[in-house]
Amino acid sequence: MTHDVTNQVPPLTGHDVSADAPLAEGLVRxxxxxxxxxxxxxxxxxGTARAQEWGRLANEHPPVARTHDRYGHRIDEVEFHPAYHELMAVAVGNGLHASPWTSARPGAHVARVAKFYVWSQVEAGHGCPVSMTYAAVAALRHSPRLRAEWEPLLASRTYDPGLRPPLEKRGVLAGMAMTEKQGGSDVRANTTLAVPLTDGGYALTGHKWFNSAPMCDVFLVLAQAPGGLSCFLLPRVLPDGSRNAMRIMRLKDKLGNRSNASAEVEYDGATAFLVGEEGRGVRTIIEMVNMTRLDCVVGSAAGMRQGLAQALHHARHRAAFGRALADQPLMRVVLADLAVEAEAATTLMMRLAGSTDRAIAGDAGEGLFRRAALAAAKYWVCKRAPVHAAEALECLGGNGYVEESPMPRLFRESPLNGIWEGSGNVAALDLMRVLTREPDAVNAFFAEVALAGDRRVADAAERVLKRLASAGEADARRVAEEMTLALQASLLVRHAPPAVADAFCASRLSGDWGRSFGTLPAGVDLEAVIERAGAGLEPR
Structure with missing residues (x-):
């Protein structure tokens, strides 16, 4: 009797991860x-233990590059643990990738975002090829012939891994390769060359410093053509079954995102096909980037929800100093503060998903709103994810800091969406370009904020507009932060219970908020906030 185990928290399993009030309400709205x-x-x-075990195993056994076979032949394969393929089969089978593009149902992109948010809480890394595939279709619409050839395969709900001629497969996945060693986000510094061929294709020669998901069937690549920087579609396997001249040099050893392969690659006369027009590569591929930026917001919101769920579950089942952590006054303030942040992110995520559907359907006003709101949200929501993850981890104490807990993986993952598709500075400067060049987008954004009809929100919007009157590049981060907070406040006032909206406005808008979570001002209805956030976490 030297080792009785008491007061330990059971695993959070057996629940419905979609039982999340802001998500369910947003889906309907x-x-x-x-x-x-x-x-x-x-x-x-x-919510099953089986799915969560897939997530653990996919990270415990990361992908391995196999550049050559045992005889010395170049094969450029990436080998994954079976758990990774289980995760991918569920994601593709549920249409988390490109299926909304071929759906005639209204809200198809909203439904896809909601499912991506839920399944990302199992394991975030495999979401990269899922997101890339979703976004690639938007870029391919610049080339009707390529779109007709590839879109049905990209949208297929059949996960068909392995290197074979793509057009012979039941479904394919897409990756992306933009950045190079010397340029990073400055893709105009790219040196990869694209030489026209007599058959209408191009031969690409050069390198990419980051190739997202190199095991995919096809990639969108930026390279310098005679007419300038251009976008190309590059298949891994050519129609005759031979390997394209895309060489995997090594996989990146990353801080997080371990289940997903990211590679350095070189092209040695690789065959590729022009997407859009020569010299308009950035404008073409930005269609893809805007879709993946939405997924960066979704991934960050999903991480916040996952961290909040773990913190709430732990606090309900762990006792300290004679009572449950969830009943401790200071812990309740922390949990409520985390819940408010997570709900604000989820509500904004769903609004952006709705604007995506309506903009694609031809609603010009929604397109203008999305242009400003997505840039601001990409900056701020992704910035909030790491600090939220750190606080949620701390709620579990030492039990959250050990690798057996899901929290270290969540924490390592949390900075990534802030880096993907343009780091914080890039997103904030993109917003500033919108604000200076597209006045209609600015008007659409603040018209949305004004729908709250709330004095607190109106005052926040007025402060942002005053700042904009003299803002320059150095003010871009502050502008993005304040614009997003005003928009989140407006959405919560309109769509969340008063306890949540009041807590958000009293803290994020008033200045009466400390510099860390758990410093909500007096008067917040903690019980209502925590009850709403914790509903659905019990086994079903």
């Missing part, structure tokens, strides 16, 4: 309530 059944089925699977 943004026109995708028809997907409720699909979302719940996926949410129940996401």
């Amino acid at each position: 943004e026109g995708a309530d028809w997907a409720t059944g699909e979302l719940r089925r996926l949410g129940r699977l996401a």
Whole structure:
């Protein structure tokens, strides 16, 4: 009797991950309530011990590059643990990738975002090729012939891994390769050359410092053509079954995102096909980037929800100093503060998803709103994810800091969406370009904020507008932060319970908030906030 185990928290399993009030309400509000059944089925699977074990194993056994076979032949394969393929099969089978592009149902992109948010809480890394595939279709629409050839395969709900001629497969996945050693986000500094061929294709020669998901079937690549920087579609396997001249040099050893392969690659006369027009590569591929930026917001919101769920579950089941942590006054303030932040991120995520559907359907006003709101949200929501993850981890104490806990993986993952698709400075400067060049987008953004009809929100918007009158590049981060907070406040006032909206406005807008979580001002209805956040975490 030297080792009785008491007061330890059971694993958070057996629950429905989609039982998340802001998510469910947003699904209905943004026109995708028809997907409720699909979302719940996926949410129940996401809450199982089996799915969570897939996530653990996919990170414990990261991908391995196999550049040559045993005889010395170049093969450029990436080998994954079976758990990774289980995760991918569920993601593709549930349409988390490109299926909304071929759906005639209203709210198809909203439904896809909701499911991506739920399944990302199982394991975030495999979401990279899922997101790339989703976004690639937007860029391919600049080339009707390529779109007709590839879109049905990209949108297929059949996960068909392995290197074979793509057009012979039941489904394919897409990756992306933009950045080079010397340029990073400055893609105009790229040196990879694209030489026209007599058959209408191009031969690419050069390198990429980051190739997202190198095991995919096809990639969108930026290279310098005779007419300037251009966008190309580059398949891994050519129609005759031979390997394209894309060489995997090594996989990146990353801080997080371990289950996902990111590679350095070289092209030695690799065959590729022009997407759009020569010299308009950035404008073409930005269609893809804007879609993946939405997924950066989704991934950050999903991480916040996952961290909050773990913190709430731990606090309910762990006792200290004679009572449950969840009943301790200071812990309750921390939990409520984390819940408010997570709900603000989820509500904004769903609004952006709705604007995506409506903009694609031809609503010009929604397109203008999205242009400003997405840049601001990409900056701020992704910036909040690491500090949120750190605080949620601390709620578990030492039990959250050990690798057996899901929290270290969540914490390592949390900075990534802030870096992907343009780091914080890039996103903030993109917003400033919108504000200076597209006045209609600015008007659409602040018209949305004004819908709250709330004095607190109106005052926040007025402060931002005053700042904009003299803002320069050095003010870009502050502008992005304040614009996002005003928009989140407006959305919560309109759509969340008063306890959540009041807590957000009293802290994030008033200045009466400390410099860390757990410093909400007096008068916040902690009980209502925590109850709403914790509903659905019990086993079903």
